[in-house]
Amino acid sequence: MNKHAAFKTLVTDVERGDLAFPTSARVAMQVQQALNDADCDMATAARLVQAEPLLAARVVSMANSVAFNRSGREVTEVKTAVTRLGFKTVRSLAAALVTRQMAGVAGSDAEQQLAARLWEHTTHVASLAHVLARRVTHVDPDTAMFAGIVHEVGGFYLLSRGNDFPGLLDGGFDEWMDSGEMEVGRAVLKMLLVPEPVQQAVDAYFEGLLEIPSATLGDTLMLAEQLAPVRSPLHRRECDE
Structure with missing residues (x-):
């Protein structure tokens, strides 16, 4: 299937408030x-x-x-x-x-397993972001934890809509990593009225622009993502299988 077209449909659905x-x-x-x-x-x-x-x-x-x-x-x-x-x-x-x-909305057993794994990854990133904010980047720890909690919310929405797009979750997630994650993630964060500084931090994470020395909320999120012991199941490319 055309996954890029499916992602655009998801964004349109989010923008018009079609979320369950x-x-x-x-x-x-x-x-x-x-x-x-x-x-x-x-x-x-x-x-x-x-x-x-x-x-x-x-x-x-x-x-x-x-x-x-x-x-x-x-x-x-x-x-x-x-x-x-x-x-x-x-x-x-x-x-x-x-x-x-949102993780609980996933339908099939395979989708539920992906959602459970993604939630495990999310909790690790949120906890690490809190620690890194206090000890390394010196940004507000609570805001960093919040950013960690919501940074994969677009992924949870993707999993909740898997049944509506047969084949969308098959194989690797190359298209998701290349463009879908940013497009859908931005739309869901905006719909949830996530504060602008946190949206900007997640944007930096999407773009992968880590600065050295690390000192921003976006840097904190990227470092937490890299250090998380559980990898996002949606960051698996076709060649990894």
């Missing part, structure tokens, strides 16, 4: 959008988080983790948990939920 998300992912997207608004207050953020049980549970759980609960006082409700974590961390958790839910 589970309810939990839609609520998480609303949380992301609200937290991007400078006028959003803590009460509003907490109310939105409470509307999605999976996200609320994750927020409270992280607020009680060793990293955020240095006082030893356990949090039992969402508003205090959001206050303790801060908007950037909650936004990253919401993005992770959206991405994970």
Whole structure:
């Protein structure tokens, strides 16, 4: 099949809002959008988080983790948990939920295996980006983690649409790596209202422009991608098989 034509169709579908998300992912997207608004207050953020049980549970759980609960006082409700974590961390958790839910949309067993592998890769990149931001590039660690979470969101969308385009996921992913990843990824990131600095960082990752010494958010993402112990299953060329 003509994979390049299929990618253009995917981009068109994204641009006109033709995306199917589970309810939990839609609520998480609303949380992301609200937290991007400078006028959003803590009460509003907490109310939105409470509307999605999976996200609320994750927020409270992280607020009680060793990293955020240095006082030893356990949090039992969402508003205090959001206050303790801060908007950037909650936004990253919401993005992770959206991405994970997209992974769950994949249809066939083969697609689900690819999605599971891609999610494993994504979590490694996000964690490494957070560490590299603190120790190497000195950009905001939470933003770096967020960039790591969303950098493969176009790939998850590709897998969720595999059944609509027979043959799209067959063989290697040469066409995806050469152009589809950038075209579809940009469209999905824009649709999700991902902040512009993060979109620019993912663009730098798509283009592969790593600067030495590394000092930008894009550099952080590329370094994390290179160091990830699990390779993206969508970065497999025909000649690798």
